[in-house]
Amino acid sequence: MNKIEKFKRGLAVVFDDNLHTKKWHNYVDYAIIGLIIISTLEVFLSTYSGIVERYSRWLNFVDYFTTIFFTIEVSLRIWCADLIDDKYKGFWGRVRYCFSFYGFIDIISTFPFYLHFFMKIPYAALKVLRIARLLRIFRYMKAFRMLSKALQSKKNEMLVSLQFLTIVTLILSFILFFVENEAQPEVYNNGWKSVVWSFAQYIGDPGNFADTPPITFTGRIIACIIGILGIAIFAVPAGLIGSGFSDAMEEENKKNEIEENISSIVHSFKFEKDQHYTNLFCVPRYKTVNHLLMRKYLMLEDIVKAVQNSDCLHLYNLSNSLHSTDDPEDKLVVVNYYKNKPYGCCIDRGSKLTIVSTSGTTEPLTSWLAFHIAKIGGFNYVAKEVETYPDNPTTYYNPSSLDACPNLGSFVEDINRLSSRPDSWVITFLEATSPKTRPAQIHFSYNTNKHDASYDDPKAKIQDYETLDKLYNEIESVMRENLSLNCEKNEWYVIDPKLYIGRFLSCNNVFTIRVKSRTFVLDTTHVYMAKLFADSFNKILEPDVHKDIPYEMKERQIGHDFGMSDYKESIS
Numbered sequence: 001m002n003k004i005e006k007f008k009r010g011l012a013v014v015f016d017d018n019l020h021t022k023k024w025h026n027y028v029d030y031a032i033i034g035l036i037i038i039s040t041l042e043v044f045l046s047t048y049s050g051i052v053e054r055y056s057r058w059l060n061f062v063d064y065f066t067t068i069f070f071t072i073e074v075s076l077r078i079w080c081a082d083l084i085d086d087k088y089k090g091f092w093g094r095v096r097y098c099f100s101f102y103g104f105i106d107i108i109s110t111f112p113f114y115l116h117f118f119m120k121i122p123y124a125a126l127k128v129l130r131i132a133r134l135l136r137i138f139r140y141m142k143a144f145r146m147l148s149k150a151l152q153s154k155k156n157e158m159l160v161s162l163q164f165l166t167i168v169t170l171i172l173s174f175i176l177f178f179v180e181n182e183a184q185p186e187v188y189n190n191g192w193k194s195v196v197w198s199f200a201q202y203i204g205d206p207g208n209f210a211d212t213p214p215i216t217f218t219g220r221i222i223a224c225i226i227g228i229l230g231i232a233i234f235a236v237p238a239g240l241i242g243s244g245f246s247d248a249m250e251e252e253n254k255k256n257e258i259e260e261n262i263s264s265i266v267h268s269f270k271f272e273k274d275q276h277y278t279n280l281f282c283v284p285r286y287k288t289v290n291h292l293l294m295r296k297y298l299m300l301e302d303i304v305k306a307v308q309n310s311d312c313l314h315l316y317n318l319s320n321s322l323h324s325t326d327d328p329e330d331k332l333v334v335v336n337y338y339k340n341k342p343y344g345c346c347i348d349r350g351s352k353l354t355i356v357s358t359s360g361t362t363e364p365l366t367s368w369l370a371f372h373i374a375k376i377g378g379f380n381y382v383a384k385e386v387e388t389y390p391d392n393p394t395t396y397y398n399p400s401s402l403d404a405c406p407n408l409g410s411f412v413e414d415i416n417r418l419s420s421r422p423d424s425w426v427i428t429f430l431e432a433t434s435p436k437t438r439p440a441q442i443h444f445s446y447n448t449n450k451h452d453a454s455y456d457d458p459k460a461k462i463q464d465y466e467t468l469d470k471l472y473n474e475i476e477s478v479m480r481e482n483l484s485l486n487c488e489k490n491e492w493y494v495i496d497p498k499l500y501i502g503r504f505l506s507c508n509n510v511f512t513i514r515v516k517s518r519t520f521v522l523d524t525t526h527v528y529m530a531k532l533f534a535d536s537f538n539k540i541l542e543p544d545v546h547k548d549i550p551y552e553m554k555e556r557q558i559g560h561d562f563g564m565s566d567y568k569e570s571i572s
Helices: 003-014 026-045 049-079 090-098 101-108 111-117 123-140 142-153 155-183 191-203 217-267 289-295 300-309 364-377 408-418 465-483 526-541 564-571
Strands: 313-317 332-336 344-347 353-357 380-384 425-432 442-445 487-489 510-516
Touching: 003 049, 026 049, 026 123, 049 090, 049 101, 049 111, 090 101, 101 111, 101 123, 111 123, 142 155, 142 217, 155 191, 155 217, 217 300, 217 313, 217 332, 289 300, 289 332, 300 313, 313 364, 332 364, 344 408, 353 364, 353 408, 364 380, 364 425, 364 526, 380 408, 442 465, 465 487, 465 526
Parallel strands: 353 380, 353 425, 425 510, 442 487
Antiparallel strands: 313 332, 344 380, 442 510
């Protein structure tokens, strides 16, 4: 992310409409509200001739200052509109934003000021449009958002009641005409007069433009009916709006409750120390549903709704990561992902090694392992963490084309960008749900033929076989000596050149490491395993680069709860 993109993203955060996020940028929102009030007050004071004569200089200063400020602010809002919603991307997207409710108010209350420099338009007339700035305050008012939601939810019912009222009133108006035409031909000389009189009663006829009451008995009966309808015209919409407002309040309360539950669950993913092997602080792999039920006092329904409404929490069954020979049992857990891309996560640490997780949603614990390997070793990290098809989870590992999965093109583009450095490597991590009969727990896949560990496959995505061999020997040695884990090459898992993400990558050295899931799903050595991988990669691929383990992984900050939000900030 370059400086302009960071600045743009920062502006999008600054222009947040929420005044209760307790962030520093809220002061910008309060400053905007304050200047809107000052600008409106200036327009009001300019209506007093005495004040204008004495303080014209100050009024003009406020006028020009607020106009220039809002010109810059509105222009930046239009520029950042694509970060608010994807429908505002591109030129026509910006045009669409300008014609949205708040976008249109921003435009008409700011830019018409400059018309008097080019057209003969009275400046005083343009100042009237400044009053429209008061409507911008609604952007920050929760009550107005609730009212808008209420009106939106009941618009069909209100439309139906209005249609019914209009039709009945028109019928009564024509009956009134035929009844009163004989008694008052000079007054009710056409049907329009009776229609105007009828509808005027609904607003109390403040202008006396329909002061022609009926004088016949039947006409007065109709007038009484119209009077009752006049009560209904306010009572029915008021009831509907009240009901919609109540529903909106209930929905808002449920939303707040869900957000609190999400925050509570995310907070449970605070750093935990690996006290057995490394003494490193790592984000937990998962939290069991039973743990959240007991420790967070949440109901199962609360957990499910929190997961459904969160963009980082996911439910996962650990049995999906184990082979049938392991006698797996269903064990529901919640996993937490960090996302900064439409497809998931991308972190550039300036390394020539990029660790890739192509199946974060289907293999979340592999993604956890890959993430911590990259974090401990200081490598680049790219992961698919967003599932587009919840009912049919997909992987980026074996796509038939770049159009096979949403956001796959962006995923490949980021990997190619990170691996464009000299002597770059891309290593993809996957689960290996192999049976107990297989003696190996770590599988190197680079060849296209099973049981072929040679280095002469023309279809492979490897050019530097010498380094690959050194890397394999190093990992095989440290894993066997420290964790009693065995490695193998192309014995059971190979790559398919027709269905392999490597064929879309420009990097010359791409291969896959599959790790038996049981070793990091159920075993307590998962952090140690990640560190051994990271140390081996640095020893062989980047021996001349000095790296240090991130501070937050070595020592918890005193008096500070390292929750997931802080963790996100530390890696962003």
